[in-house]
Amino acid sequence: ETGVTQTPRHLVMGMTNKKSLKCEQHLGHNAMYWYKQSAKKPLELMFVYSLEERVENNSVPSRFSPECPNSSHLFLHLHTLQPEDSALYLCASSQKLAGEGNEQFFGPGTRLTVL
């Protein structure tokens, strides 16, 4: 138990569906992250939020839309996904973005399958 929870743990959706992934951290951290983990590929950082503000980093297709309503919650809204979007989506949080305290604590992930 890392203090980061994700729901649902498994999700199957069609390409025309709209769904949302939820992440909650109980650690009092100020930064939250979404990652995509596909087989045989490195973890891909998708989005970073610090103090509820999005930090620009990697380009991600617009069919993925993040939302950070407060420092404890992070959502990933999914819309018209493609089969290649099937992967494990991991959420993480950290006290800070960089320096000591930037250690990220991961949730267990949501296994997403797009049909």
Next chain:
Amino acid sequence: GQQLNQSPQSMFIQEGEDVSMNCTSSSIFNTWLWYKQDPGEGPVLLIALYKAGELTSNGRLTAQFGITRKDSFLNISASIPSDVGIYFCAGLLLNSGGSNYKLTFGKGTLLTVNP
């Protein structure tokens, strides 16, 4: 973009043996992180390194931040069966203003320990 070369891709060792794995990059990083991931779970942080040349231990694990800031290694001494898993390195580069956040993961090293 930045890439991390993590090696070896996989290792098969006998219980009690020592293990070494490393990551190299053509770019520098501010922070090096080492994670372990078990099946069905999110990565768990093992060691964080913040300064070039830093050598840090966590039980049987030892990691170093390379002097050039472009590499890091992780050693596991006296391996035990529960060390089985995938080990990831990650390099973080954050500019001084905090507006450009780049976190890159290696592809992982799969460790198998035979009792």
